[in-house]
Amino acid sequence: MTSIVLAGGRSSRLGVDKALAVVGGKSLIQRVVGQIMVVSNQIIIVGSPCQFDLPSDWEIEYKEDLYPGRGSLGGIYTGLLASNSFYSLVVACDMPFLNIELLRHMIKLSHSFDAVVPRVEKVQPLHAVYSKSCLNDMKARLEDNQLGVTRFLTTMNVRYVERAECQGFDPQLLSFFNINSRADLAKANMLVAQRNAGLGNKDNL
Secondary structure (H helix, E strand, C coil), X not given: CEEEEECCCXXXXXXCCHHHCEECCEEHHHHHXXXXXXXXXXXXXXXXXXXXXXXXXXXXXXECCCCCCCCHHHHHHHHHHHCCCCEEEEEECCCCCCCHHHHHHHHHHCCXXXXXXXXXXXXXXXXXXXXXXXXXXXXXXHHCXXXXXXXXXXXXXXXXXXXXXXXXXXXXCHHHCCCCCHHHHHHHHHHHHHHHCCCCCCCCC
16 A cells, blocks of 8 residues: 655745654654554655655655645646556645544445545545545646535545444544644644653554
8 A cells, every 4th residue: 555645835824844844753744754654664744755754764755746836736647647656545744633443434335435534523635545546636627726525526436434434443533633733733833741740542553
């Protein structure tokens, strides 16, 4: 399985590149890549390699976004095109509490679908499994400037993973907690501190 990490965006509210924000003593990109390594035989980061400080012994491929400025759809397309696998796990770089068992479950479900996507409160297209069968339709939408990932998914054969199903692996649904602001960053560090004190959900933190 190839894993694709989308790390090309910036956050004006956060004030720094999300990938470099620190949670529990590690940058978000370090946390995310370190977690997904156990389910990956190829890891692709869509973003500039010069901005990250990852261990030199981690085998990471970097790809510049083929459609810069076109949002997440362009990043997913770039990663899928470079992937060695028919199916690829796609995650955003600002999700510090990925749950590996939930990801494994989604990977197992992927056979015969174009995508496997959680639907928790809303569709979670940046915590999903995509197949290369999406590439042609993605490219057509990118060329036509139709950039919404959720709307794109309505045209594909998608296996949605509903809230209760996700909670079977991740009761607190921390997998879908992402960092958009200083308040989110503070909350993430608080959750890690609780884990270190033995109060939190160690499976996610």
